[in-house]
Amino acid sequence: MVTVDKAIVAKLRKNGKEYEILVDPDIVKFIGKKEISISHALVLNEIFHDANKGMRVSPIELKEVFGVDDVFSVAEKILKEGEIQMTTQMMREQTEELRNRVIDFISKNSVDPTTHLPHPPKRVELAMEQAHIHMDIKKPFEDNLKRTINAIKSIIPLSFEKMGLEIIIPAKYSAQAYGIIKKEMSEGKIDWRSDGSLYAKIKVTSGMKSELYSKLGSITHGEVEIKERGD
Numbered sequence: 284m285v286t287v288d289k290a291i292v293a294k295l296r297k298n299g300k301e302y303e304i305l306v307d308p309d310i311v312k313f314i315g316k317k318e319i320s321i322s323h324a325l326v327l328n329e330i331f332h333d334a335n336k337g338m339r340v341s342p343i344e345l346k347e348v349f350g351v352d353d354v355f356s357v358a359e360k361i362l363k364e365g366e367i368q369m370t371t372q373m374m375r376e377q378t379e380e381l382r383n384r385v386i387d388f389i390s391k392n393s394v395d396p397t398t399h400l401p402h403p404p405k406r407v408e409l410a411m412e413q414a415h416i417h418m419d420i421k422k423p424f425e426d427n428l429k430r431t432i433n434a435i436k437s438i439i440p441l442s443f444e445k446m447g448l449e450i451i452i453p454a455k456y457s458a459q460a461y462g463i464i465k466k467e468m469s470e471g472k473i474d475w476r477s478d479g480s481l482y483a484k485i486k487v488t489s490g491m492k493s494e495l496y497s498k499l500g501s502i503t504h505g506e507v508e509i510k511e512r513g514d
Contacts, residue, residue, distance in 0.1 A: 285307050285308070285309065285326060286326075287305060287326055287327065289308070290305040290306060290307065290308070290326040290327075291305070291306055291308045291311070291367065291368045291369070291370060292304070292305060292306075292334050292335075292367075292368045293306050293311065293361050293362055293365055293366065293367045293368070294361065294365050294366055294368075295360065295361040295364055295365030295366070296365075297348055297349075298348055300332060300348075301332055301333070302330055302331070302332065302340060302348070302357070302361060302365075303330070303331045303332070303333065303334040303361075304325060304327075304329070304330060304331070304334070304358045304361050304362075305325070305326040305327050305329075305331075305334050306324045306325060306326060306362070306367070307323070307324055307325075307326055308369075308370055308372075308373060310323055310324045311324055311362065311367055312373055312376070312377075321355045321358050321359050321362070322355060324358075324362065325354075325355075325358055328354050328355075329354065330345060330354055330357050330358065330361075345357055374420065377420045378417075378418045378420055381418045381420055381424065381427060382411075382418045384424060385411075385418070385424070385427055385428050385431050386404050386407045386408050386411070387404065388428060389402065389407045389428075389431070389432065389435075389441070390402055390403065390404045390407050390490065391488070391490050391491050391494070392443055392488040392490050392491065393441045393442060393443050393488070393489075393490050394441075394442050394444065394488075394489040394490050395439070395440050395441075395442070396440050396441075396442035396444075397440065399489060401489070401490035401491075401493070402439055402441075402490075406439060407435070407439070410435040410438040410439045411431060411434075411435060413435075413438055414431075414434040414435050414438060416430070416431050416434050416435070442489070443488060444488075444489050445469060445470075445486040445487065445488055445489065446486065446487055446488070446489050446492050446511060446512075447484075447485075447486050447511065447512030448483070448484075448485055448486070448487060448492075448495075448509055448510065448511060448512065449482075449483070449484050449509070449510040449512060450464065450481075450482070450483040450484075450485070450499070450507065450508065450509050450510075451480060451481070451482055451507070451508040452464075452480060452481040452482075452483075452499070452503060452507055453480055453503065453506050453507075454478055454479030454480045454481075455479075456502055456503040456506065456507075457475070457479060457480055457481035459502050460481060460499055460502060460503065460507070461473065461481060463495070463498050463499060463502070464481075464483050464485065464495070464499075467487055467491050467494070467495045467498075468483070468485040468486065468487055469485075469486050469487055469488060470485065470486045471483065471484050471485030471486050472484055472485070473485070484512075496509065
């Protein structure tokens with residue numbers, strides 16, 4: 284647990300007043316990514332109007348405003364609905380993570396329309412640098428992705444076309460293959476046959492086709508049947 288001087292503030296404005304808590308920056312950065320313990324996240328088990336000045340909120344006021352006087356319940360609400368002050372390191376890490384997500388998505392879901400081959404991540408990254416693209420962590424992933432695509436499509440040709448596939452997996456590999464197909468497909472259906480084998484009629488982005496071929500070929504030791512469809 285960090286000391287108070289290294290804690291950061293999370294706050295929620297309610298009924299015209301600020302309600303603040305002091306939290307551990309090493310723990311709250313995982314909010315939304317995995318379950319965290321509120322008791323572990325809190326540096327002090329107190330709710331403040333102004334944490335820097337030590338202005339505590341009384342249990343009576345907590346009950347009136349939040350409906351409960353339990354510090355952990357109120358703190359959870361502040362973390363979920365409020366605003367978290369971020370350190371420079373936290374902002375840097377979130378920016379890098381968002382940037383990598385954008386690069387990964389474009390590399391896996393698009394192809395060069397001339398060669399029909401996916402763009403390697405490094406090529407996408409260089410195009411982003413050339414276009415002077417910077418991530419905005421205050422905006423959703425989709426907004427950053429759309430802005431990036433619009434900026435780099437004049438530098439590297441991008442096509443997000445989809446490929447239709449029919450896949451048959453032998454029964455002994457079907458359970459393991461199901462999760463792979465479900466994850467990589469963009470649309471379509473997967474059916475279990477009476478003999479335990481798996482039949483899928485799906486669409487995947489062209490950039491993911493070779494990766495799906497590789498994964499299914501590996502787990503089935505080459506026994507997978509895949510047909511490409513034009514529809």
